[in-house]
Amino acid sequence: MKIRKATKTDLTAIIEMLANDVLGSQREQFKDPLPEAYLRAFEKIDADPNHELVVIDDELGKVVGTLQLSFLQYLTYQGGIRAQIEQVRIHESQRGQGLGKKLFEWAINRAREKGAHVVQLTTDKQRPQARKFYEGLGFKASHEGMKRHL
Template sequence: MKFRKAIKEDVPIILEMIADDKLGKQREVFQKPLASEYFQAFDIIDSDENQELIVLEDENSEIIGTLQLTFIQYLTYRGGIRAQIEAVRIKKDKRGLGIGKKMFEWAINRAKERKAHLLQLTTDKRRPKAIKFYSDLGFVQSHEGMKMHL
């Protein structure tokens, strides 16, 4: 398996994985051709050195997973860097094979390379399997998150 930075041509495959679950279907519009907003978002992500949109390829160079890492510089923790992992997805036919664990191991190592002192994530409370998976990896529910949709 090979991790690499996503390219624009990967966007439809990435979005198909993101939209391929109950909650993703409610938020995303996966259709061909793909809405231009997704490509515009990719361009912004790709141009930001603190954003890493990553794909995972199998031995046949097929994209089977994706994740996005964001590195947040802030003043607390003596000017520390916090890494945020989002949009972790694995192709439906590849789930349950240990790929998610490998993706998180890669992300943890990447965050350490970038000198982050913390890796954080959010997950929907309606994803109990995901919450257990993250807990098993060592993530702790240490804070109560809040959001405001605008």
């Protein structure tokens, strides 16, 4: 298994994984060809040094997992850096084999390399299994998150 920076050619596999659950199927549009909005978003992420979109390949080179790691500079914590993990997915055929843990270990080590003092994530309340997984990795529900869709 190899973790690497995502390329434009990985987009189809990434969007397929994002769309392949109850919540993702309601908000993503996995079709051929992919909507142009995904390519534009990828290009912005790829060009920004504060965002790292990665994939994990299996032994045959097939993309079987992904996550995005973003670095947020802020003033608190004496100008600290916060690492945010988003859009974690493992292909349904590969779940339960330790790939998610491997991706998280990579992300946590990368956050340390970049000088982050905390790694954070959010998880939808409709995903209790994901929450248990994150807790097993040492994440704690220390804050109450809020959002407002625009």
